Amino acid sequence: MSDQASSRKFDQPDEVREFADHGRLEIITLGNDMMVGHGVFEPGWRWSNDVKPIAETESCEAEHIGYCTSGSMVVRMDDGQEIRVSAGDTFHIPPGHDAWVEGGEACELIDFQGYKNYAIQRSEIKKVA
Numbered sequence: 001m002s003d004q005a006s007s008r009k010f011d012q013p014d015e016v017r018e019f020a021d022h023g024r025l026e027i028i029t030l031g032n033d034m035m036v037g038h039g040v041f042e043p044g045w046r047w048s049n050d051v052k053p054i055a056e057t058e059s060c061e062a063e064h065i066g067y068c069t070s071g072s073m074v075v076r077m078d079d080g081q082e083i084r085v086s087a088g089d090t091f092h093i094p095p096g097h098d099a100w101v102e103g104g105e106a107c108e109l110i111d112f113q114g115y116k117n118y119a120i121q122r123s124e125i126k127k128v129a
Helices: 122-126
Strands: 015-018 023-030 034-041 064-070 074-076 082-086 090-093 095-103 107-111
Touching: 064 095, 074 107
Parallel strands: none
Antiparallel strands: 015 023, 023 034, 034 107, 064 090, 064 107, 074 082, 074 095
């Protein structure tokens, strides 16, 4: 990682990844390799509908550690456990889950862990990693 301090805003991301529908992911790279993501999940967004066709996996394989800035999302783990992430919550979501926006407000998340290979086709992951 770079030894230089840095500060960035999401209004000028390094990369924007559009979901199949209902939102996008904005990526900022800090230092040499730390990726921080701002996910905008619009009403109607569901991982299994909007990201699964891109990821080509049965459930989300990313681990997420972050903070919810607005809205609400339900996360269902592959074992059936469900949690709700709402504005003001910090969260840890292990790999192996589906998720969907709850209600009519967009859910916005800042993720410090799981967006490096998120919403990228499997064939492209090796090129990014």
